[in-house]
Amino acid sequence: MSDPLAPERMAATHAAAFSQSRPWSAAEIAALLDSPLIFAAGDERCFALVRVIADEAELLTIATDPAHQRQGLARICMAGCEAAARERGAAEMFLEVAEDNAAAQALYRACGFAECGRRAGYYRRAGAKAADALLMRKALR
Template identity: 70%
Template sequence: MASAPTPDDMAATHRVAFTQSRPWSTGEFTALLDSPLTFAIGDARCFALVRVIADEAELLTIATHPDHQRQGLARQVMKDWQAQARTRGADQAFLEVAADNTPAQALYQSSGFATCGTRPGYYPRSGAAPVDAVLMKRSLR
């Protein structure tokens, strides 16, 4: 991967990658990265934003620019953020994903995550019913 993504890079990639939900702004990425508990990994093509608190890591978001999908970037970013979380003391990792986002669920399952619960109607959809969040976790040890 190239150099770490800036908040502007992340917002631009998030905007084109997240078409069914509200993308995050540069200000939101900046505020999250202001915390020493949060880190970004990847580059402007594909990145993950992760928070580690105590022994738990949470994938806050991951996005791949549509021009760079299906190239293995997200799979590599998944490996990289989990390795970084381990170095920060995380023993477990968590994430949530929209129930209708089957490509992301397949990526997470191939990265060792398993479903551990749901949040009904968590993700709003414009002109449609809200979609459940699928909660997933895995051990990092």
């Protein structure tokens, strides 16, 4: 049986989910997963990559294949990565999300994240104005 979290499968899901921005390649994902500080949660339908350093976790990305959206997979994946981050000693988790990504913001708020900052013009958009990044935080303990 093939690994459902193989970098190639993750890259295909990321490309399907991030059609408006540059998706991450299998090589980029594999390089991240080579770090003992980074782990993946989920499966080929929906996965997350998280980095834990000391007592802080950072959601690097979460991607749901469009064919599997609106099925609760992202919430399940978020719960799984939060539990795994806690097991690795994280007391809080951070993430950033584009200010114009209402669906992702709704997911994160439903999972208990709250806005804690902003990075102006962080997300560059081809042919459009750059979007701010909203920084969000959640206590894990």
